[in-house]
Amino acid sequence: MLLRSGVALAIFSYILWGITPLFYRLLPGAEPLELLAERLIWSVPILFLVRLIIKNKSLWREVWSDKQSIILCLFSSSVMAISWTTFTYALTHGQVLAASLGYFINPLFSILLGVLFLRERLVFAEKMAVIFICAGVGYQIWQYGELPILALVMGSAFAVYGLIRKFIRFDVITSLFLEALWLLPIAIAITWWLASHGLSAVTQGDWQIKVLYMLAAPVTIIPLLFFTAAIKRTSLTVIGLAQYIEPTIQFLLAVFLFNELFDWVKGISFSLIWIGLMFCVLAILRKQYIKFSHKEPFITGRDKTPLD
Numbered sequence: 001m002l003l004r005s006g007v008a009l010a011i012f013s014y015i016l017w018g019i020t021p022l023f024y025r026l027l028p029g030a031e032p033l034e035l036l037a038e039r040l041i042w043s044v045p046i047l048f049l050v051r052l053i054i055k056n057k058s059l060w061r062e063v064w065s066d067k068q069s070i071i072l073c074l075f076s077s078s079v080m081a082i083s084w085t086t087f088t089y090a091l092t093h094g095q096v097l098a099a100s101l102g103y104f105i106n107p108l109f110s111i112l113l114g115v116l117f118l119r120e121r122l123v124f125a126e127k128m129a130v131i132f133i134c135a136g137v138g139y140q141i142w143q144y145g146e147l148p149i150l151a152l153v154m155g156s157a158f159a160v161y162g163l164i165r166k167f168i169r170f171d172v173i174t175s176l177f178l179e180a181l182w183l184l185p186i187a188i189a190i191t192w193w194l195a196s197h198g199l200s201a202v203t204q205g206d207w208q209i210k211v212l213y214m215l216a217a218p219v220t221i222i223p224l225l226f227f228t229a230a231i232k233r234t235s236l237t238v239i240g241l242a243q244y245i246e247p248t249i250q251f252l253l254a255v256f257l258f259n260e261l262f263d264w265v266k267g268i269s270f271s272l273i274w275i276g277l278m279f280c281v282l283a284i285l286r287k288q289y290i291k292f293s294h295k296e297p298f299i300t301g302r303d304k305t306p307l308d
Contacts, residue, residue, distance in 0.1 A: 006233025009226050010242040016223035018249025021099070021258070023219050024091035026212055032089040034194055034201060035216055036081060037187035040180050042217035047177040050225065056232075058170040063178075069168045070178065076164040077179035083157035088216075090150050096254035097262065102154030103247035104273050107280045108133040109159030117163060125283035132276030136269045143265040172228045176221075237288040241281060 027035070051057060063070070090099040111130060114120035122130070140148055168175050194200040202213050231239060251270075254260040 006230050007238055009230035010238055013223045013226035014242050014245035018246040021091045021096045021253050027092050030092040032085045033190050035088050036085050037190040038213040039216040040183050040187035042214050043180045046217055046221055051173050058174045069170055072168045073178040074182045076161055077182045079157050079161045086150055086153045096250055097260045098150040100247040100250040101151035105133055106155040106158050109156045113159050113163045125279040129276040129279035132272050136272030140269045237284055240284045
């Protein structure tokens, strides 16, 4: 029952992330930096309240004593800001297909970072995934004569963010709270500068605009809460497989609801990338099989290591 609830929570969290473009369609042409600033400003109190409620959280004395993780939160927050700014720009400027592509090619960057920084060895399925995803992106570059900048920035930034988070020893909510706290002064400065120069949609807009900008924070945090609950109740294999729900929904919304251009070039490109993702799925399943088929009969306290 617990496993089933974890699977349902994981699927539900990725569905919520997948339909996020529907919310941002209400803010066409929004200024990405102001959207980022408002999200950060309102995320701080929300995350603080959530942290008061949840159990199994990092104690404050443990947090303040772990200077390395605090500094890493600064770096992860900076990467998160880049990822979120490009993501919201894509959603508010009619480029949902680019956002979908960014998350589809994210496994490519995650695999490469694992090889470069974690000394992971690629299995055959992962090598094939890299080949097909690179072929898909390369085909677009060859045909269009330009880089899919938004997709590449989103995919790489999210992968770097995930890599940094592997070395942060706080729980998810505490880490997010510290990340938002690090960027809060910058968010306030952006808000003040835009308002003082008459460029703020929040200060000059009606109450509906104000509410929509404020809602950017809970729209981000609510799926994350379901995702956090899912991690505790199911395996990382389920999480790894469910992650493709989000870009799939975004792809369907872009093509069938938002009527974004999907020509034969993108058709071939996405097809190659999807073949690569099939190999990613095979690699995930293989690792899970090896994990369960080579379990040690007995583990001493010294041998135990914390799970990622």
